[in-house]
Amino acid sequence: MAIAIPVKVISIGNSVPRSDAVFTIHSTFDRVANLLYPEGLVSVVTEDIGGGPNNIVVNGFNFLNLREAQIINDELILNDTKIFLSKASKYDPTIKLDASKKTAFLSGLQIFERVLIKHAHSLSSVFLLDNRRKSFFITPFEKNLRNQLDAGVTEILNGKLSSVEKIKGVGLGFTPQGDDLISGMLLALYVYQLLSSYSTNHIREEIYRLARSKNIISDAFLHFAAQGEFFERFKNLIYAFFQDKEVIINATMQLLAVGETSGADIGTGFILASKEAFKKSINGGVLIWQ
């Protein structure tokens, strides 16, 4: 017997409007529907994608059938289905870290890096963490793409912020790999600020300014990353750093799970920028990008 599946809102991000938003549908996927309104972007996503500052986590609705979407008086309307938002839990994108646990963070980061190298998709940016992965890029186009990312990232890490422009928009897919790498770096800088006494506000603002793009989706990701607002899967990962290895492995696999290289790309940017920042500060120097 077929099961009648009710549509449920699981959580709602802090940046999602609660009233008077009529959306145009930007794009729909199995697990995500991207909705535009004058003030920005809202993504309706499935539970396995999880919460985010501008996400509404909805279960029981086939996004591929979505024709109309609105939020009016705290009520989400998807086609003919209306769901009150007041009962949904509010997603908190902020992250709280204990500055005394730097060492634990760094060892968690190391495990994360190992798992990523072992499991990420072959054409993701993880080649930046392990040279052996460069051999996955075969054709002239793939090699040029790889080289562009490689050069750009190396320059940024060496302090040349303007090279953000070299990697933004680079890559396949819906949110180009270059943009995801930048998001990862922004998140790393925010975490670094929480764990050290350095403010990274200026650098993050500058990177975001350089990285801004016409790609509305990428721009939203970059915006939240620059603010230090985390999507659920990445937030879970950071918290996992302070727990058992198994927890880190699970969180990494969750990050990689959904048919995209985004998780691996953001993770790569995060690892590279974290290592660079901590390396410089541990040596008693100042932050690289100051």
Place this chain on the structure above:
Amino acid sequence: MRKISDLFKQELQAINIGLVSFKESLEDVEVKVIQVDWRPSAATDDETRDALQKLLGTK
């Protein structure tokens, strides 16, 4: 402690992961069943797994 035979006292309700025809045949005989839209994660697609195993020697 739970026992296998407890299952025989309950109404069978199933979750089907894989071939959709198995869900349909259960619907046919009035069993409550839900289909999972399962797909392999990007972390473990065949091509990547094979290539990585070769490259990183983790086979």
Place this chain on the structure above:
Amino acid sequence: MAVKGILKEGEYYDSVTLMLVARDVLAMEGVEDAAVVMGTEQNKSILETSGILLDMFKDAIDSDLLIAVKAKDEATCNAAIEKAKELLTSRRSKAQETGEYMPKSLEGAVDFLPDANMVIISLAGKYAGDEAMKALKKGLHVMLFSDNIPVEKEIELKKYGKEHGLLVMGPDCGTAIINGAPLCFANVVNRGDIGIVAASGTGLQEVSAVISNEGAGVSQAIGTGGRDVKKDVGGIMFIEGIKALEEDPETKYIALVSKPPHPEVLEKVAALIKIEIKKPVVAILLGGDPKVVEGAGAIPANTLEEAGLIAASFSKGKSMDEFKKLLEEREKELLNLAEKESKNKTAAQKFVRGLYTGGTLCDEAMLISRTIIGEVYGNAPLNPQFKLEDSWRSKENTFVDLGEDEFTVGRPHPMIDFALRNKKILEEAEDKEVAVILLDVVLGYGSNMNPGDELNPVIKQAKETAEKGGRNITFVCTITGTDKDPQGRGKVKQQLEDAGAIVVASNAAASKLASYIVKNLGGAK
């Protein structure tokens, strides 16, 4: 060398999809480079460096999808672009196929069906094991249809299941009946008081169908997968299954079905029956030594049919003597029928060709016919010396299992797709030495939905072919299934009989009938 491309506006795909499409295009002969990317400024500059930036791409914007191909000539480029377009469309439509909502994960499914108690898994083996463990950890029973799961994983799953009171049916478990519901490839049978534990899928189907056709019924039918009774797994679920049936108040009689278990496993099962099991047990261990179970107090059966009949007799309050009388009567009928069918054959006609879709049924047929006409040839014979050199070419008395890998590569299982067997039937009918063609038809969910419609014309045609050569071929068919099955046993039987085939009550009866005819004709070894 040529470079061509197209631009598609406002089409979005995730990166992995685009990579896979590009890689598939690259695999085409003559393609040197291929890119499927969004039209960002930076991507365009990489296309330029790679020598595949087309003029038409120069004004592309971030939301445009660019497909560029470099290949040995223009025709190859065009073909490659067509292929890319096709692949992208197929990715889309696949996702849009079903309008209904489906949860994306086991967790999501449990959320919508909180009282779920069974998870059926038919994913590729490398994923199935992990998914099964997830289900067990959530306290759900598991049926693993998937095969190709490492034996270590099977042991891990079954140990966990045993410790937590959960069923782990499979891997490679094709059939089960739980609380009256047929799972995967199962028949719709009467409910009743006979519980079955089986390490053989079609064996379970045959026994449960015989029980139901005799007017008795099945309480539970637990499949364990064939490997459960081998040494490594040690019969973990076979044993837990028997215990569960002993505890189940609805089950009054227990039937065990298996190919010969490993001796150590058999000892364990026997000890269990002797010490813990109070309910009557009937066991069919195809080709195995019945003494051990007999010593433990179980009743050994010689065939799947017998196992079903004995259990059904118990259930209906009949004695063993009555059952034996029934069996004798059936035997007499078969001998008479064989006598009649032996009369209209030419001097050259003396062999049987068994074309099986069910592996266990084929095994059983060979075991039975061996006692009447000696060893038969096959692709998986009982005696390795009788293995066909070429599985496609029969010889003297031959039984082939068309479900073996050598026949199924690249096509659906022969229980579903009859094309291969149909072809073989017509080929065998041309052979002047063939007197009998023996066929199994397995009904139930998952199998071919119109077996009668498909077989009827083929049998007719085969008979006509033989008749043109002055020969009469006897078709002997066995149908594993019931009238409650979606195909309807009665209807299928009628269709086969209309084509001139003889349909008997069981696989054992069919094997005997075919063998008796061959023996009469002098085709025995």
